Amino acid sequence: MRLRLSRARARRPGGPWRRSWIASLQLLPVLLLWLLPRPGAGEDRVIVRGNYYREASTRVLQPTVDVEVDVPDERLSLGTAYVLDAISSASIASGAAEVTGGDQVFTEIRHEVLGRASSRLGDWGLGGFFRYSTETDYISRSAGASASRDLLQRSLTLSLAYAYNFDRVSRIQMNTMVVLPWCGGSVDIALCQPTGHGARTNLRQVHYVSGGYAHAWHETLLGLASVEVARTLGPQDNPYRGAQIPTSEVEIHPLQRTQVALTGGARWMIPRSPVVLEPRYRFTTDSWLIKSHAIDTRVHVRALPHLRLRARYRYYRQSASFICLDSPGDDLDDGSQFFCSTTEGEFATADPKLGAWHSHTPGVQVVFELDALAGIRYLDWLENGWVEATYNHVFQSNRYGNARLGALAFSLAF
Amino acid sequence: MPEPNVWCTAPVTRLRIVVLGGSVGMALLTGCVTVSPAERQQLSKPEMTPATDASEEVWHTHVEAAREAGFGGHGAAGGGCGCG
Numbered sequence: 001m002r003l004r005l006s007r008a009r010a011r012r013p014g015g016p017w018r019r020s021w022i023a024s025l026q027l028l029p030v031l032l033l034w035l036l037p038r039p040g041a042g043e044d045r046v047i048v049r050g051n052y053y054r055e056a057s058t059r060v061l062q063p064t065v066d067v068e069v070d071v072p073d074e075r076l077s078l079g080t081a082y083v084l085d086a087i088s089s090a091s092i093a094s095g096a097a098e099v100t101g102g103d104q105v106f107t108e109i110r111h112e113v114l115g116r117a118s119s120r121l122g123d124w125g126l127g128g129f130f131r132y133s134t135e136t137d138y139i140s141r142s143a144g145a146s147a148s149r150d151l152l153q154r155s156l157t158l159s160l161a162y163a164y165n166f167d168r169v170s171r172i173q174m175n176t177m178v179v180l181p182w183c184g185g186s187v188d189i190a191l192c193q194p195t196g197h198g199a200r201t202n203l204r205q206v207h208y209v210s211g212g213y214a215h216a217w218h219e220t221l222l223g224l225a226s227v228e229v230a231r232t233l234g235p236q237d238n239p240y241r242g243a244q245i246p247t248s249e250v251e252i253h254p255l256q257r258t259q260v261a262l263t264g265g266a267r268w269m270i271p272r273s274p275v276v277l278e279p280r281y282r283f284t285t286d287s288w289l290i291k292s293h294a295i296d297t298r299v300h301v302r303a304l305p306h307l308r309l310r311a312r313y314r315y316y317r318q319s320a321s322f323i324c325l326d327s328p329g330d331d332l333d334d335g336s337q338f339f340c341s342t343t344e345g346e347f348a349t350a351d352p353k354l355g356a357w358h359s360h361t362p363g364v365q366v367v368f369e370l371d372a373l374a375g376i377r378y379l380d381w382l383e384n385g386w387v388e389a390t391y392n393h394v395f396q397s398n399r400y401g402n403a404r405l406g407a408l409a410f411s412l413a414f
Numbered sequence: 415m416p417e418p419n420v421w422c423t424a425p426v427t428r429l430r431i432v433v434l435g436g437s438v439g440m441a442l443l444t445g446c447v448t449v450s451p452a453e454r455q456q457l458s459k460p461e462m463t464p465a466t467d468a469s470e471e472v473w474h475t476h477v478e479a480a481r482e483a484g485f486g487g488h489g490a491a492g493g494g495c496g497c498g
Contacts (some may be wrong), residue, residue: 049473062476153449216454216457217444220457222464223440225437230486261486292482292484294484318484369460407470409469
Protein backbone atom coordinates (compact mmCIF):
# COMPACT_ATOMS: atom_id res chain seq x y z
CA MET A 1 0.00 0.00 0.00
CA ARG A 2 1.53 3.29 -1.05
CA LEU A 3 0.92 5.99 1.49
CA ARG A 4 0.81 9.67 0.79
CA LEU A 5 0.43 11.54 4.02
CA SER A 6 2.03 14.46 5.71
CA ARG A 7 2.15 16.63 8.86
CA ALA A 8 2.83 15.79 12.41
CA ARG A 9 0.72 16.10 15.58
CA ALA A 10 -1.34 13.04 14.87
CA ARG A 11 -3.53 12.13 17.81
CA ARG A 12 -4.35 8.65 16.77
CA PRO A 13 -2.98 6.21 14.23
CA GLY A 14 -5.18 6.19 11.23
CA GLY A 15 -7.81 8.24 12.98
CA PRO A 16 -8.81 10.98 10.57
CA TRP A 17 -8.87 8.74 7.54
CA ARG A 18 -10.71 5.89 9.17
CA ARG A 19 -13.22 8.17 10.83
CA SER A 20 -13.84 10.08 7.64
CA TRP A 21 -14.78 6.77 6.09
CA ILE A 22 -17.04 5.55 8.83
CA ALA A 23 -18.71 8.67 10.16
CA SER A 24 -21.17 8.82 7.33
CA LEU A 25 -24.22 10.64 8.51
CA GLN A 26 -26.47 9.69 5.70
CA LEU A 27 -26.64 5.93 5.69
CA LEU A 28 -30.31 5.94 6.51
CA PRO A 29 -31.47 6.06 2.88
CA VAL A 30 -29.38 2.96 2.32
CA LEU A 31 -31.18 1.04 5.00
CA LEU A 32 -34.56 1.92 3.57
CA LEU A 33 -33.45 0.46 0.25
CA TRP A 34 -33.89 -2.98 1.71
CA LEU A 35 -37.57 -2.37 2.25
CA LEU A 36 -38.23 -2.07 -1.48
CA PRO A 37 -40.13 -4.93 -3.11
CA ARG A 38 -37.67 -6.93 -5.17
CA PRO A 39 -38.07 -8.88 -8.37
CA GLY A 40 -38.71 -12.47 -7.60
CA ALA A 41 -40.63 -11.60 -4.47
CA GLY A 42 -42.19 -14.69 -3.04
CA GLU A 43 -38.91 -16.62 -2.90
CA ASP A 44 -36.36 -16.80 -0.13
CA ARG A 45 -32.97 -15.46 -1.08
CA VAL A 46 -29.41 -15.06 0.15
CA ILE A 47 -26.98 -12.48 -1.23
CA VAL A 48 -23.27 -12.56 -0.47
CA ARG A 49 -21.10 -9.63 -1.48
CA GLY A 50 -17.46 -8.73 -1.25
CA ASN A 51 -16.85 -5.00 -1.69
CA TYR A 52 -13.47 -3.39 -2.11
CA TYR A 53 -12.39 0.27 -2.00
CA ARG A 54 -8.92 1.62 -2.37
CA GLU A 55 -7.40 5.05 -2.58
CA ALA A 56 -3.96 6.43 -1.79
CA SER A 57 -4.28 6.25 1.98
CA THR A 58 -7.33 4.11 2.72
CA ARG A 59 -8.35 0.59 1.83
CA VAL A 60 -11.68 -0.95 2.76
CA LEU A 61 -12.69 -4.58 2.53
CA GLN A 62 -16.36 -5.15 3.17
CA PRO A 63 -17.86 -8.64 3.10
CA THR A 64 -21.63 -8.72 3.59
CA VAL A 65 -24.29 -11.38 3.75
CA ASP A 66 -28.01 -10.79 3.48
CA VAL A 67 -30.81 -13.30 3.94
CA GLU A 68 -34.50 -12.76 3.32
CA VAL A 69 -37.33 -15.22 3.87
CA ASP A 70 -41.07 -15.05 3.40
CA VAL A 71 -43.14 -16.42 6.28
CA PRO A 72 -45.06 -17.88 4.58
CA ASP A 73 -45.40 -15.47 1.64
CA GLU A 74 -44.89 -11.82 0.73
CA ARG A 75 -47.51 -10.76 3.28
CA LEU A 76 -44.63 -10.95 5.75
CA SER A 77 -40.96 -10.99 4.81
CA LEU A 78 -38.16 -11.05 7.35
CA GLY A 79 -34.59 -10.15 6.56
CA THR A 80 -31.26 -9.85 8.28
CA ALA A 81 -27.85 -8.66 7.19
CA TYR A 82 -24.35 -8.61 8.56
CA VAL A 83 -21.68 -6.19 7.36
CA LEU A 84 -18.00 -6.21 8.27
CA ASP A 85 -15.84 -3.19 7.46
CA ALA A 86 -12.08 -3.72 7.60
CA ILE A 87 -10.57 -0.28 7.14
CA SER A 88 -6.83 -0.02 6.66
CA SER A 89 -5.44 3.48 6.83
CA ALA A 90 -2.20 5.25 7.47
CA SER A 91 -0.85 6.93 10.54
CA ILE A 92 -0.05 10.60 10.19
CA ALA A 93 3.11 10.24 12.22
CA SER A 94 5.08 11.99 9.55
CA GLY A 95 7.43 13.62 12.01
CA ALA A 96 8.81 10.27 12.95
CA ALA A 97 8.08 8.53 9.75
CA GLU A 98 11.52 8.77 8.21
CA VAL A 99 13.23 7.79 11.44
CA THR A 100 11.01 4.82 12.08
CA GLY A 101 11.01 3.62 8.54
CA GLY A 102 7.93 5.23 7.10
CA ASP A 103 4.19 5.34 7.63
CA GLN A 104 2.45 2.44 9.27
CA VAL A 105 -0.82 0.88 8.26
CA PHE A 106 -3.49 0.22 10.85
CA THR A 107 -6.55 -1.91 10.33
CA GLU A 108 -9.71 -1.45 12.32
CA ILE A 109 -12.96 -3.34 12.23
CA ARG A 110 -16.57 -2.27 12.25
CA HIS A 111 -19.44 -4.72 12.76
CA GLU A 112 -22.98 -4.02 11.65
CA VAL A 113 -26.13 -6.09 12.00
CA LEU A 114 -29.51 -5.28 10.56
CA GLY A 115 -32.96 -6.75 11.06
CA ARG A 116 -35.95 -5.83 8.93
CA ALA A 117 -39.54 -6.80 8.28
CA SER A 118 -41.75 -5.88 5.35
CA SER A 119 -45.24 -6.70 4.29
CA ARG A 120 -47.32 -6.52 1.11
CA LEU A 121 -51.00 -6.17 1.88
CA GLY A 122 -52.88 -5.61 -1.34
CA ASP A 123 -51.78 -2.27 -2.74
CA TRP A 124 -49.99 -1.32 0.44
CA GLY A 125 -46.41 -1.98 1.36
CA LEU A 126 -45.16 -1.56 4.92
CA GLY A 127 -41.70 -2.00 6.35
CA GLY A 128 -39.44 -1.38 9.29
CA PHE A 129 -35.83 -1.99 10.31
CA PHE A 130 -33.36 -1.71 13.16
CA ARG A 131 -29.62 -1.47 12.70
CA TYR A 132 -26.73 -1.60 15.16
CA SER A 133 -23.13 -0.76 14.33
CA THR A 134 -20.14 -0.83 16.63
CA GLU A 135 -16.45 -0.06 16.46
CA THR A 136 -13.76 1.10 18.84
CA ASP A 137 -14.90 4.68 19.29
CA TYR A 138 -18.30 4.89 17.65
CA ILE A 139 -21.66 3.24 18.27
CA SER A 140 -24.53 3.79 15.91
CA ARG A 141 -28.18 2.72 16.07
CA SER A 142 -30.89 3.34 13.51
CA ALA A 143 -34.57 2.56 13.26
CA GLY A 144 -37.01 3.37 10.51
CA ALA A 145 -40.34 2.68 8.92
CA SER A 146 -41.79 3.09 5.45
CA ALA A 147 -45.16 2.87 3.75
CA SER A 148 -45.98 2.71 0.07
CA ARG A 149 -49.21 2.68 -1.90
CA ASP A 150 -49.73 1.33 -5.43
CA LEU A 151 -52.19 3.17 -7.64
CA LEU A 152 -53.45 3.03 -11.23
CA GLN A 153 -53.38 -0.77 -11.44
CA ARG A 154 -49.94 -0.70 -9.80
CA SER A 155 -48.53 1.61 -12.48
CA LEU A 156 -47.80 4.26 -9.87
CA THR A 157 -46.20 3.86 -6.46
CA LEU A 158 -45.98 6.61 -3.87
CA SER A 159 -43.95 6.12 -0.72
CA LEU A 160 -43.08 7.83 2.50
CA ALA A 161 -40.31 6.86 4.89
CA TYR A 162 -38.88 8.06 8.17
CA ALA A 163 -35.73 6.96 9.92
CA TYR A 164 -33.94 8.01 13.09
CA ASN A 165 -30.27 7.57 13.79
CA PHE A 166 -28.77 7.94 17.26
CA ASP A 167 -25.04 7.59 17.67
CA ARG A 168 -22.52 7.92 20.47
CA VAL A 169 -19.25 9.51 19.38
CA SER A 170 -15.99 8.99 21.23
CA ARG A 171 -12.34 9.79 20.87
CA ILE A 172 -9.37 7.63 21.78
CA GLN A 173 -6.59 9.48 23.56
CA MET A 174 -3.16 8.95 22.13
CA ASN A 175 -0.77 6.89 24.25
CA THR A 176 -3.26 6.06 27.01
CA MET A 177 -5.81 4.59 24.55
CA VAL A 178 -8.55 5.79 26.91
CA VAL A 179 -11.90 6.25 25.19
CA LEU A 180 -13.51 9.60 26.02
CA PRO A 181 -16.82 11.01 24.80
CA TRP A 182 -16.57 13.58 22.00
CA CYS A 183 -19.12 16.42 21.88
CA GLY A 184 -17.60 18.36 19.01
CA GLY A 185 -14.68 20.73 18.72
CA SER A 186 -16.59 23.62 20.29
CA VAL A 187 -17.15 21.75 23.57
CA ASP A 188 -14.42 21.26 26.15
CA ILE A 189 -13.74 17.52 26.19
CA ALA A 190 -13.57 17.62 29.98
CA LEU A 191 -17.21 18.75 30.10
CA CYS A 192 -18.49 16.24 27.57
CA GLN A 193 -20.91 13.62 28.91
CA PRO A 194 -21.32 10.09 27.49
CA THR A 195 -25.02 9.92 28.39
CA GLY A 196 -28.13 12.05 28.00
CA HIS A 197 -28.83 14.50 25.23
CA GLY A 198 -27.98 18.11 24.48
CA ALA A 199 -24.98 20.19 23.47
CA ARG A 200 -22.64 18.79 26.11
CA THR A 201 -23.24 15.14 25.29
CA ASN A 202 -21.75 12.93 22.62
CA LEU A 203 -25.15 12.09 21.13
CA ARG A 204 -25.44 12.57 17.39
CA GLN A 205 -28.97 12.32 16.01
CA VAL A 206 -30.23 12.23 12.43
CA HIS A 207 -33.88 12.58 11.47
CA TYR A 208 -34.49 11.49 7.89
CA VAL A 209 -37.67 11.79 5.83
CA SER A 210 -38.17 10.82 2.22
CA GLY A 211 -41.00 10.86 -0.28
CA GLY A 212 -40.80 8.74 -3.41
CA TYR A 213 -42.56 8.51 -6.74
CA ALA A 214 -42.23 5.69 -9.28
CA HIS A 215 -44.48 5.62 -12.31
CA ALA A 216 -44.65 3.39 -15.37
CA TRP A 217 -45.24 6.06 -18.00
CA HIS A 218 -45.24 3.53 -20.80
CA GLU A 219 -44.73 -0.20 -21.16
CA THR A 220 -41.02 0.50 -21.78
CA LEU A 221 -40.53 3.65 -19.69
CA LEU A 222 -40.32 4.05 -15.92
CA GLY A 223 -40.01 7.45 -14.22
CA LEU A 224 -38.57 7.94 -10.72
CA ALA A 225 -38.33 10.91 -8.38
CA SER A 226 -37.67 11.50 -4.72
CA VAL A 227 -37.32 14.22 -2.13
CA GLU A 228 -35.17 13.56 0.92
CA VAL A 229 -34.56 15.73 3.96
CA ALA A 230 -32.09 15.03 6.76
CA ARG A 231 -31.62 16.99 9.96
CA THR A 232 -28.50 16.23 11.99
CA LEU A 233 -27.91 17.34 15.57
CA GLY A 234 -24.76 16.80 17.60
CA PRO A 235 -21.02 16.51 16.94
CA GLN A 236 -20.21 16.39 13.24
CA ASP A 237 -16.50 17.14 13.23
CA ASN A 238 -13.65 14.69 13.35
CA PRO A 239 -11.94 14.42 16.76
CA TYR A 240 -8.63 13.46 15.16
CA ARG A 241 -8.35 15.92 12.29
CA GLY A 242 -7.28 19.00 14.24
CA ALA A 243 -3.65 18.20 13.53
CA GLN A 244 -4.23 19.18 9.92
CA ILE A 245 -5.48 22.71 10.72
CA PRO A 246 -2.69 25.25 11.45
CA THR A 247 -5.15 27.86 12.75
CA SER A 248 -7.00 25.67 15.24
CA GLU A 249 -6.25 22.92 17.71
CA VAL A 250 -9.37 21.00 16.74
CA GLU A 251 -11.80 20.74 13.89
CA ILE A 252 -14.99 22.68 14.73
CA HIS A 253 -18.17 22.17 12.75
CA PRO A 254 -21.65 23.46 13.64
CA LEU A 255 -23.76 21.17 15.79
CA GLN A 256 -26.77 21.33 13.45
CA ARG A 257 -27.16 20.64 9.78
CA THR A 258 -30.14 20.37 7.45
CA GLN A 259 -29.78 18.74 4.05
CA VAL A 260 -32.18 18.36 1.14
CA ALA A 261 -31.79 16.07 -1.87
CA LEU A 262 -33.93 16.12 -5.01
CA THR A 263 -33.54 13.19 -7.39
CA GLY A 264 -35.04 12.36 -10.76
CA GLY A 265 -34.43 9.52 -13.15
CA ALA A 266 -35.86 7.15 -15.70
CA ARG A 267 -35.36 3.70 -17.20
CA TRP A 268 -36.22 3.33 -20.84
CA MET A 269 -35.99 0.11 -22.81
CA ILE A 270 -35.35 0.97 -26.45
CA PRO A 271 -38.09 -0.86 -28.40
CA ARG A 272 -37.03 -4.05 -30.17
CA SER A 273 -33.57 -3.90 -28.65
CA PRO A 274 -31.81 -5.39 -25.62
CA VAL A 275 -30.74 -1.93 -24.43
CA VAL A 276 -32.02 0.01 -21.41
CA LEU A 277 -30.99 3.61 -20.83
CA GLU A 278 -30.97 4.90 -17.28
CA PRO A 279 -30.26 8.60 -16.70
CA ARG A 280 -30.29 10.02 -13.16
CA TYR A 281 -29.78 13.47 -11.73
CA ARG A 282 -29.50 14.50 -8.10
CA PHE A 283 -29.27 17.98 -6.61
CA THR A 284 -28.49 18.59 -2.95
CA THR A 285 -28.32 21.72 -0.87
CA ASP A 286 -27.80 22.23 2.83
CA SER A 287 -27.61 24.75 5.63
CA TRP A 288 -23.82 24.75 5.45
CA LEU A 289 -24.21 26.34 1.98
CA ILE A 290 -22.90 23.31 0.09
CA LYS A 291 -24.63 22.58 -3.19
CA SER A 292 -23.94 19.46 -5.21
CA HIS A 293 -24.90 18.08 -8.59
CA ALA A 294 -24.58 14.44 -9.59
CA ILE A 295 -25.33 13.06 -13.05
CA ASP A 296 -25.31 9.28 -13.21
CA THR A 297 -25.94 7.68 -16.59
CA ARG A 298 -26.12 3.93 -17.11
CA VAL A 299 -26.59 1.77 -20.18
CA HIS A 300 -27.80 -1.80 -19.62
CA VAL A 301 -27.39 -4.34 -22.43
CA ARG A 302 -28.66 -7.91 -22.39
CA ALA A 303 -25.86 -9.32 -24.52
CA LEU A 304 -27.04 -12.94 -24.23
CA PRO A 305 -30.24 -14.43 -22.81
CA HIS A 306 -28.56 -14.89 -19.41
CA LEU A 307 -25.81 -12.28 -19.58
CA ARG A 308 -26.29 -8.61 -18.74
CA LEU A 309 -23.69 -5.89 -19.19
CA ARG A 310 -23.78 -2.37 -17.84
CA ALA A 311 -21.66 0.70 -18.50
CA ARG A 312 -21.79 3.67 -16.17
CA TYR A 313 -20.54 7.22 -16.05
CA ARG A 314 -21.06 9.53 -13.07
CA TYR A 315 -20.11 13.19 -12.76
CA TYR A 316 -20.18 14.85 -9.35
CA ARG A 317 -19.51 18.45 -8.38
CA GLN A 318 -19.93 20.30 -5.12
CA SER A 319 -19.32 23.82 -3.83
CA ALA A 320 -17.47 24.69 -0.63
CA SER A 321 -19.11 25.10 2.76
CA PHE A 322 -19.64 28.42 4.52
CA ILE A 323 -16.55 27.71 6.64
CA CYS A 324 -14.44 28.42 3.59
CA LEU A 325 -16.20 31.62 2.48
CA ASP A 326 -13.96 33.86 4.58
CA SER A 327 -10.90 32.49 2.83
CA PRO A 328 -12.03 31.91 -0.75
CA GLY A 329 -8.50 31.08 -1.82
CA ASP A 330 -8.72 27.92 0.26
CA ASP A 331 -12.11 26.64 -0.78
CA LEU A 332 -10.94 24.78 -3.85
CA ASP A 333 -9.53 21.44 -2.85
CA ASP A 334 -7.05 20.91 -5.65
CA GLY A 335 -5.52 17.76 -4.26
CA SER A 336 -2.94 19.36 -1.97
CA GLN A 337 -3.38 20.13 1.71
CA PHE A 338 -6.83 21.48 2.52
CA PHE A 339 -8.19 23.42 5.45
CA CYS A 340 -10.39 26.47 6.03
CA SER A 341 -11.62 28.49 8.98
CA THR A 342 -13.95 31.38 9.59
CA THR A 343 -12.41 34.77 10.26
CA GLU A 344 -13.21 34.76 13.95
CA GLY A 345 -12.13 31.15 14.35
CA GLU A 346 -15.59 30.00 15.34
CA PHE A 347 -15.43 27.12 12.86
CA ALA A 348 -12.51 25.30 11.27
CA THR A 349 -12.26 22.26 9.06
CA ALA A 350 -9.81 20.05 7.23
CA ASP A 351 -12.54 17.82 5.84
CA PRO A 352 -12.20 17.49 2.07
CA LYS A 353 -15.95 16.92 1.93
CA LEU A 354 -16.42 20.59 2.87
CA GLY A 355 -14.32 21.98 0.04
CA ALA A 356 -15.13 22.56 -3.62
CA TRP A 357 -14.18 19.68 -5.86
CA HIS A 358 -15.45 17.32 -8.54
CA SER A 359 -15.11 13.73 -9.70
CA HIS A 360 -15.63 11.53 -12.74
CA THR A 361 -16.57 7.87 -12.30
CA PRO A 362 -16.67 5.41 -15.19
CA GLY A 363 -17.64 1.85 -14.40
CA VAL A 364 -18.67 -1.51 -15.81
CA GLN A 365 -20.73 -4.42 -14.52
CA VAL A 366 -21.32 -7.98 -15.68
CA VAL A 367 -24.22 -10.10 -14.40
CA PHE A 368 -24.56 -13.77 -15.25
CA GLU A 369 -27.94 -15.28 -14.49
CA LEU A 370 -27.49 -18.86 -13.28
CA ASP A 371 -30.72 -20.01 -14.88
CA ALA A 372 -28.45 -20.85 -17.78
CA LEU A 373 -27.00 -23.70 -15.69
CA ALA A 374 -30.11 -24.72 -13.79
CA GLY A 375 -31.20 -27.08 -16.54
CA ILE A 376 -28.12 -29.24 -15.99
CA ARG A 377 -28.63 -32.32 -13.84
CA TYR A 378 -27.91 -31.70 -10.14
CA LEU A 379 -27.69 -27.93 -10.73
CA ASP A 380 -31.36 -27.09 -10.50
CA TRP A 381 -30.66 -25.31 -7.20
CA LEU A 382 -29.05 -22.52 -9.22
CA GLU A 383 -32.39 -21.43 -10.65
CA ASN A 384 -32.97 -17.68 -10.17
CA GLY A 385 -29.43 -17.24 -8.89
CA TRP A 386 -26.92 -14.78 -10.30
CA VAL A 387 -23.28 -13.76 -10.15
CA GLU A 388 -22.29 -10.11 -10.44
CA ALA A 389 -18.93 -8.38 -10.93
CA THR A 390 -18.59 -4.59 -10.77
CA TYR A 391 -15.69 -2.17 -11.18
CA ASN A 392 -15.73 1.63 -10.90
CA HIS A 393 -12.79 4.01 -11.09
CA VAL A 394 -13.18 7.39 -9.40
CA PHE A 395 -11.10 10.33 -10.66
CA GLN A 396 -11.30 12.82 -7.77
CA SER A 397 -9.86 16.33 -7.81
CA ASN A 398 -9.42 16.53 -4.03
CA ARG A 399 -6.67 15.19 -1.83
CA TYR A 400 -8.29 11.78 -1.40
CA GLY A 401 -6.97 11.10 -4.88
CA ASN A 402 -8.28 8.58 -7.36
CA ALA A 403 -10.08 5.53 -6.05
CA ARG A 404 -10.95 2.04 -7.22
CA LEU A 405 -14.20 0.31 -6.30
CA GLY A 406 -14.72 -3.34 -6.97
CA ALA A 407 -17.39 -5.81 -5.96
CA LEU A 408 -18.15 -9.48 -6.44
CA ALA A 409 -21.55 -10.81 -5.49
CA PHE A 410 -23.66 -13.90 -5.88
CA SER A 411 -27.19 -14.71 -4.94
CA LEU A 412 -29.21 -17.88 -4.60
CA ALA A 413 -32.92 -18.42 -4.22
CA PHE A 414 -34.02 -21.20 -1.90
CA MET B 415 -23.91 27.85 17.78
CA PRO B 416 -25.95 29.36 14.94
CA GLU B 417 -25.85 27.83 11.52
CA PRO B 418 -26.12 29.96 8.39
CA ASN B 419 -29.60 30.19 6.97
CA VAL B 420 -29.59 29.47 3.27
CA TRP B 421 -33.32 28.96 2.99
CA CYS B 422 -34.32 32.59 3.40
CA THR B 423 -31.55 34.12 1.32
CA ALA B 424 -31.45 31.94 -1.76
CA PRO B 425 -32.68 33.91 -4.81
CA VAL B 426 -35.40 32.53 -7.02
CA THR B 427 -33.66 32.02 -10.34
CA ARG B 428 -35.03 31.43 -13.79
CA LEU B 429 -33.51 27.97 -13.77
CA ARG B 430 -35.48 27.04 -10.69
CA ILE B 431 -38.68 28.25 -12.29
CA VAL B 432 -37.95 26.18 -15.39
CA VAL B 433 -37.17 23.08 -13.32
CA LEU B 434 -40.24 23.51 -11.15
CA GLY B 435 -42.47 24.25 -14.13
CA GLY B 436 -41.07 21.30 -16.03
CA SER B 437 -41.67 19.00 -13.10
CA VAL B 438 -45.25 20.16 -12.66
CA GLY B 439 -45.84 19.87 -16.41
CA MET B 440 -44.42 16.36 -16.49
CA ALA B 441 -46.55 15.35 -13.53
CA LEU B 442 -49.68 16.68 -15.23
CA LEU B 443 -48.86 14.99 -18.52
CA THR B 444 -48.14 11.62 -16.95
CA GLY B 445 -50.34 11.91 -13.90
CA CYS B 446 -52.94 9.29 -14.81
CA VAL B 447 -51.04 7.13 -17.26
CA THR B 448 -51.90 3.50 -16.57
CA VAL B 449 -49.97 0.54 -17.94
CA SER B 450 -52.05 -2.56 -17.57
CA PRO B 451 -50.52 -5.71 -16.05
CA ALA B 452 -50.58 -7.42 -19.46
CA GLU B 453 -48.36 -4.64 -20.86
CA ARG B 454 -45.70 -4.81 -18.15
CA GLN B 455 -43.58 -7.63 -19.52
CA GLN B 456 -40.66 -5.32 -20.32
CA LEU B 457 -40.98 -3.43 -17.05
CA SER B 458 -40.62 -6.61 -15.02
CA LYS B 459 -37.17 -7.44 -16.41
CA PRO B 460 -34.30 -7.03 -13.93
CA GLU B 461 -32.64 -4.26 -15.92
CA MET B 462 -35.88 -2.23 -15.70
CA THR B 463 -36.39 -2.82 -11.98
CA PRO B 464 -34.64 -0.41 -9.55
CA ALA B 465 -34.85 -2.87 -6.66
CA THR B 466 -32.57 -5.26 -8.57
CA ASP B 467 -29.67 -2.94 -7.76
CA ALA B 468 -30.48 -2.55 -4.06
CA SER B 469 -27.49 -4.43 -2.66
CA GLU B 470 -25.10 -2.61 -4.99
CA GLU B 471 -26.66 0.77 -4.23
CA VAL B 472 -26.01 0.19 -0.54
CA TRP B 473 -22.30 -0.03 -1.26
CA HIS B 474 -22.24 3.02 -3.54
CA THR B 475 -24.20 5.05 -1.03
CA HIS B 476 -21.75 4.07 1.69
CA VAL B 477 -18.79 5.22 -0.40
CA GLU B 478 -20.43 8.45 -1.49
CA ALA B 479 -21.55 9.30 2.03
CA ALA B 480 -17.98 8.87 3.24
CA ARG B 481 -16.46 11.01 0.51
CA GLU B 482 -19.06 13.57 -0.60
CA ALA B 483 -21.15 16.28 1.05
CA GLY B 484 -24.17 15.33 -1.02
CA PHE B 485 -26.44 12.50 0.05
CA GLY B 486 -29.39 10.39 -1.02
CA GLY B 487 -30.69 9.57 -4.46
CA HIS B 488 -30.00 5.88 -4.24
CA GLY B 489 -33.33 4.29 -3.76
CA ALA B 490 -35.82 6.38 -1.89
CA ALA B 491 -37.67 6.66 -5.18
CA GLY B 492 -40.88 5.01 -4.48
CA GLY B 493 -40.52 1.35 -3.76
CA GLY B 494 -40.67 0.17 -7.33
CA CYS B 495 -43.59 0.38 -9.70
CA GLY B 496 -45.37 -2.76 -8.69
CA CYS B 497 -44.19 -4.29 -11.93
CA GLY B 498 -42.73 -7.46 -10.63
